[in-house]
Amino acid sequence: MLEFIKKYLRSKLKPYLINARLANDKTSILLGTILCDINSLKAPRKTKISDFEFSVFSQFGEDGIIQEIVRRINVKNKVFVEIGIEDYRESNTRFLLMKDKWSGLAIDGDDERIKSIEQWFVDRWKFKINFKSKFLSTTNVNEVIGEFVKGDIGLLSLDIDGNDYWVLQEIDVVCPDIIVCEINQRFGSSLDCTIPYDPSFVAKNKHSSSEYHGASLQAMKRLCEKKGYIFLGISTEKVNAFFVKSSYSNLFEDIDKTVEPFGLQFSYKEIMEFPLVELSKACEVSIKDLNGA
DSSP: OHHHHHHHHHHHHHHHHHHHHHHHHHHHHHHHHHHHHHHHHHGGGOOSGGGGOOOSSSSSSHHHHHHHHHHHHTOSSOEEEEEOOTTSSSOSSHHHHHHSOOEEEEEESOHHHHHHHHHHOTTGGGSOEEEEEOOOOTTTHHHHHHTTOOEEEEEEEEOOSSSHHHHHHHOOSEEEEEEEEEOOGGGTTTOOEEOOOOTTOOHHHHOTTOOSOSBOHHHHHHHHHHTTEEEEEEOTTSOEEEEEEGGGGGGGTTSOOOOOOOOOOOSOGGGGGSEEEETTTTEEEEHHHHHHO
């Protein structure tokens, strides 16, 4: 009987909840637009890319940073690919989609998360976006992206809490103006390392804390610079690193690209025994050994 009541109430309240969500989205987009304008007026006085942070739909301040980068480089092909979106309520591209009318591909490896988008994002038909449920690896990432888009795009965002370094290394089916990639701050700011490649890697299966995953800041810098990008900085929360094509370097000469040092930090001693690939030496070592190097 209780379950019947719950279902009945949900069915009656759903239209009101949807209307409230749509109204809230419109308000958020309006406020975000105002913040974009404020950032553009203050731009000459900004020093670090993180100074442009604000969040509308992003987890932290990524929306503001991305908006400032896009404003400066005048992206021609307003298409994005975002890998690792969970249920897309928080994402690095939703503001681009809804405010700036970009089109895009959003991918997550969890089928249930993709299905849940149909429940809350009821007005998604208004926007040019494709949602894809697929667990990505080095062997399928180009095929999956290539089914939607190839060549030049505006932005690639990668956050899969796993083989981020190895997957990004393989992506060549698209050439983004901007790359936003997750870093694992627990590896510190100076170590050049990533987890070893494991095609079935899931962070919570390796350790319940999910602290062991991804790659360090230096590893992502090394990789993106090799691909022809310049480093702009990281978010205040040390979650994402931001890169643009080197051809745009003159547009970011006012940005201080240095990073305040931060150390290796894990909450559980057993993780210190886990392996990492030390990229500068192309060898596998334990986190404990790498930390002592």
